[in-house]
Amino acid sequence: VFRMYGSLRVLLQVLWAQLLCGWVLGSELTFELPDNAKQCFYEDIIMGTKCTLEFQVVTGGHYDVDCRLEDPDGTTLYKEMKKQYDSFTFTAAKNGTYKFCFSNEFSTFTHKTVYFDFQVGDDPPLFPNENRVTALTQMESACVSIHEALKSVIDYQTHFRLREAQGRSRAEDLNTRVAFWSIGEAIILLVVSISQVVLLRSFFSDKKTTTTRVGS
């Protein structure tokens, strides 16, 4: 009896610990996807759980990526090509390992940075309800509503952070491109105009035309 009680305590500790964890049942990751590469992630899901997959391309090229979500039997649940941002909710119809892949195979030389957030099930409640004899007190329900509000703040913050990273990446690209092309154009301008004069001089015997204006 003692041993059983001990293991029951351990089990209850585990459950309690799970409830305090907050984001355990959802994973969000940012990773780099090299060109012509494909990266897959797997998750074991129980039947009947409502899951959400959300992804966004943060940097790279045209900010698009292919995404595909398959269930344990290999049936494609979601497939989109060249998407910048999308969100997909589904309910798991089978037990097993679900697989979702991001592919950058259509791109020849741009690395992409992809962020995704895979939520499995609902978040655990803030207060355990193993002895739900009384309703939540006012303090507890205040805590719960603050918790929900903070979760949505963090969610908005993440979205804002990603959009800002995208904007900044564009701005950096623009900056280097402007510098590069400006210098290039100035050099081309000089080279073309000098060679125009040289060429005209070499043909002078054939042409009695007026000078041509610089047109570049």
Add this chain to the structure above:
Amino acid sequence: MGLQGTGFLLQCYLMLAAAMFFHLGEQEEKCIIEEIPEDTLVTGFFLLEPWDMNALSKLPQLGLTVTVKDSNSEIVLSKRYGKFGKFTFTAHTSGQHLLCFKTNSTSFSVFARERLKLHLDVQMGEFTVGHNTDRTKDSMEALENSLRHLTEQMIHITRQQEFQREKEEVFRQISENTNSKVLWWATVQTSILLVVGFWQMKRLKDFFIEKKLV
């Protein structure tokens, strides 16, 4: 303490077994990027498993090397672990940190191309399960724990916002820089155009006068 420790490990294991995993080839390194504001404690739980559960007995000791590099490419953490455990580090500078995982198992088995599953769960801040896995009998204590949890969340949000402010400033600087570059180079190009135009006219005029064509 022993029972609590076992409970904690069991909880980690259960957490990770349900967590997301991805493939890791032998000697292959996979990295994830995390934006971490400064002074944040990051805890990562991982579990390394063979792809084929039947081969569990055949494979020798599995190991994982975790390398964490901050935005200045300085190594914050570089440690070797067994196949299951947790790693923690504190980010001293705000920025993008690169967390890289590499297996260092040396297996001499025939199936040299065996892949491994790496379960991963990375959490930021100190509001993970740490000190207080005790079953609280008092609801006041439960409330205190929840309040601490909420305070940690709010501190995390504040840090993220601070970091966001810095990044937005960098963004603004880049835009200003681009703006002044465009202006400067447009002026330079126009002046080159005018100078070269006049130079061409002058040269050709002198040339044709010299050759008695005009």
